[in-house]
Amino acid sequence: xxxxxxxxxxxxxPIRVLTFxxxxxxxxxxxxxxxxxVPKVVERWGEPDTSRHVLAASINDSKFDPLLAVxxxxxxxxxxxxxxGDLRGLVPxxxxxxxxxxxxxxxxxxxxxxxxxxxSSSSGNIVCSKVDGSExxxxxxxxxxxxxxxxxxxxxxxxxxxxxxxxxxxxFTPTWFTSATFISKDDHxxxxxxxxxxxxxxxxxxxxxxxxxxxxxxxxxxxxxxxxLDGQTVYIGNGSGDLASVDMRTGIQYCQHVLT
Amino acid sequence: xxxxRKKSNTGDMIVPCGKEDSNSTExxxxxxxxxxxxxxxxxxxxxxxxxxxxxxxxxxxxxxxKAREADEKRALxxxxxxxxRKIPRTIENTREFDETICKPDDEELFAGxxxxxxxxxxxxxxxxxxxxxxxxxxSTRGPAxxxxxxSVIPNAHYYKRGTYDLKKIVEYATNKDFTSIIxxxxxxxxxxxxxxxxxxDGPTAHFKLSKLVLRKDIKNHGNPTSHQPELVLTNFTTRxxxxxxxxxxxxxxxxxNFRGRQVVTFHNQRDFIFFRHHRYIFESKESKQSxxxxxxxxxxxxxxxxxxxxxxxxxxxxPRFTLKLISLQQGTFxxxxxxxxxxxxxxxxxxxxxxxx
Numbered sequence: 381x382x383x384x385x386x387x388x389x390x391x392x393x394p395i396r397v398l399t400f401x402x403x404x405x406x407x408x409x410x411x412x413x414x415x416x417x418v419p420k421v422v423e424r425w426g427e428p429d430t431s432r433h434v435l436a437a438s439i440n441d442s443k444f445d446p447l448l449a450v451x452x453x454x455x456x457x458x459x460x461x462x463x464x465g466d467l468r469g470l471v472p473x474x475x476x477x478x479x480x481x482x483x484x485x486x487x488x489x490x491x492x493x494x495x496x497x498x499x500s501s502s503s504g505n506i507v508c509s510k511v512d513g514s515e516x517x518x519x520x521x522x523x524x525x526x527x528x529x530x531x532x533x534x535x536x537x538x539x540x541x542x543x544x545x546x547x548x549x550x551x552f553t554p555t556w557f558t559s560a561t562f563i564s565k566d567d568h569x570x571x572x573x574x575x576x577x578x579x580x581x582x583x584x585x586x587x588x589x590x591x592x593x594x595x596x597x598x599x600x601x602x603x604x605x606x607x608x609l610d611g612q613t614v615y616i617g618n619g620s621g622d623l624a625s626v627d628m629r630t631g632i633q634y635c636q637h638v639l640t
Numbered sequence: 641x642x643x644x645r646k647k648s649n650t651g652d653m654i655v656p657c658g659k660e661d662s663n664s665t666e667x668x669x670x671x672x673x674x675x676x677x678x679x680x681x682x683x684x685x686x687x688x689x690x691x692x693x694x695x696x697x698x699x700x701x702x703x704x705x706k707a708r709e710a711d712e713k714r715a716l717x718x719x720x721x722x723x724x725r726k727i728p729r730t731i732e733n734t735r736e737f738d739e740t741i742c743k744p745d746d747e748e749l750f751a752g753x754x755x756x757x758x759x760x761x762x763x764x765x766x767x768x769x770x771x772x773x774x775x776x777x778x779s780t781r782g783p784a785x786x787x788x789x790x791s792v793i794p795n796a797h798y799y800k801r802g803t804y805d806l807k808k809i810v811e812y813a814t815n816k817d818f819t820s821i822i823x824x825x826x827x828x829x830x831x832x833x834x835x836x837x838x839x840x841d842g843p844t845a846h847f848k849l850s851k852l853v854l855r856k857d858i859k860n861h862g863n864p865t866s867h868q869p870e871l872v873l874t875n876f877t878t879r880x881x882x883x884x885x886x887x888x889x890x891x892x893x894x895x896x897n898f899r900g901r902q903v904v905t906f907h908n909q910r911d912f913i914f915f916r917h918h919r920y921i922f923e924s925k926e927s928k929q930s931x932x933x934x935x936x937x938x939x940x941x942x943x944x945x946x947x948x949x950x951x952x953x954x955x956x957x958x959p960r961f962t963l964k965l966i967s968l969q970q971g972t973f974x975x976x977x978x979x980x981x982x983x984x985x986x987x988x989x990x991x992x993x994x995x996x997x
Contacts, residue, residue, distance in 0.1 A: 600979075
């Protein structure tokens with residue numbers, strides 16, 4: 381079952397996708413034709429082995445030295461070359477399995493160390509985190525942990541979210557963020573999060589602490605949120621296998637794909 | 641009088657239509673647009689034409705069948721090969737192409753099996769221990785069904801539900817080393833759903849239960865013994881079906897006691913899983929000679945009639961029910977926050993020839 385997917389910027393083939401799964405395989409899927417041809421698995425790296433279960437991955441897509449870091453269940457983080465899958469280096473990681481390595485390997489390590497101190501200080505579990513394009517700010521959220529934004533240079537928390545007020549029935553849903561992403565690579569102030577309660581929320585640091593916009597998406601927990609390159613569209617995926625793309629300015633759903 | 645009038649009316653009407661039909665048989669063979677019963681607006685005439693069409697079709701079918709039988713008999717008498725039997729078209733034959741059907745040389749499948757949640761039981765490393773419980777309100781057929789389940793599944797224990805939360809029950813069971821939990825859900829005093837939760841972090845399968853027949857309602861039923869039964873799982877072809885098959889397999893102990901001569905069958909057909917529990921016995925039967933139809937000079941027939949055949953006789957015991965998978969969720973019971981591997985949605989029923997297990 382595929383766990384994480386990273387999409388590379390379209391270079392020679394129109395769309396090139398790297399998927400990682402429970403068996404520790406890295407597969408490259410490409411769609412050759414212009415107008416959405418049938419994607420095919422082009423390459424497959426690694427042998428199937430469940431101890432190498434991939435937990436998280438992140439890509440640093442620079443022009444001259446692209447790196448792909450893959451964190452596996454066995455506690456080892458591998459750095460691969462995303463073009464042909466060669467192993468570049470190994471980083472034995474100390475911390476627990478929830479972590480997501482970020483862009484640069486060095487920054488990733490930095491974040492690892494910080495993760496430990498964070499989770500010891502805050503009272504909940506951190507489930508999702510994201511670093512923005514310029515690598516100065518990081519965003520964390522989790523179960524019982526409100527969305528926070530940290531400044532990486534100074535290692536201080538600069539902003540915390542506040543949960544929306546009680547709804548009309550007087551029911552208060554506990555906070556549980558399952559995924560988060562900055563809405564565009566340059567702007568560290570706006571970000572979108574998905575909650576366990578099938579809600580998608582847009583926050584703006586410069587505006588207010590409550591979410592600027594929030595809407596419901598189907599009935600199960602939001603498992604993945606990803607931003608589009610244009611800075612407006614956001615793709616969401618939930619626990620029942622449904623995908624949708626939403627315009628964050630207006631909140632209108634562009635299209636929806638329900639798993640059948 | 642009224643009845644007679646009706647008969648005469650229909651008699652009048654059939655005759656002209658019949659003439660039209662005989663003229664237009666060629667046109668009919670080209671396309672059936674000439675006279676469809678649905679084109680006649682008058683209900684009496686339309687039903688009469690339809691009945692006549694059906695009668696004709698039935699006669700033709702019987703004629704064809706007789707011709708086929710005559711051909712076969714003639715070929716056998718002459719000694720030639722009888723013409724090959726045609727294969728009837730069934731929904732299973734015309735099933736839609738499914739890319740998730742397991743292929744025999746799929747190494748990813750085997751690697752996945754090695755590492756999945758059931759592998760420790762299926763590799764004989766640990767034995768299965770089942771906890772059976774019910775929903776909060778349990779009455780009438782529920783307890784009877786559970787007592788029969790306890791006799792079918794070895795090493796199963798029943799605990800009363802009380803008012804415990806299901807997530808707490810999962811915790812208690814993991815602490816006490818159970819390998820799976822079965823929750824029998826009752827609706828309107830009749831068991832109608834089965835929730836199978838693998839432990840410690842196994843998948844949760846939600847089945848719909850129907851057509852339950854208890855042991856006392858089966859005629860000439862047998863009584864199960866305490867021997868461990870053999871397990872037969874048939875027709876689980878797709879990846880999802882394979883996973884469900886392994887889930888069911890992990891409920892039973894992996895070392896059957898063949899001397900007990902008991903077999904539990906889970907047969908999947910069109911996404912319905914049929915559960916049967918039989919005791920079997922092998923008997924040798926002498927087949928009788930068929931003198932009336934055999935002609936002289938048929939050595940093969942005489943030889944066969946002298947041989948003995950061993951047949952297996954089955955006696956059904958235990959309950960009989962059907963299951964249908966509603967959803968398969970990864971992880972233990974968590975409907976709101978869990979990720980679903982497969983959930984049935986009405987949009988999936990796009991065609992009558994599409995099945996998922």
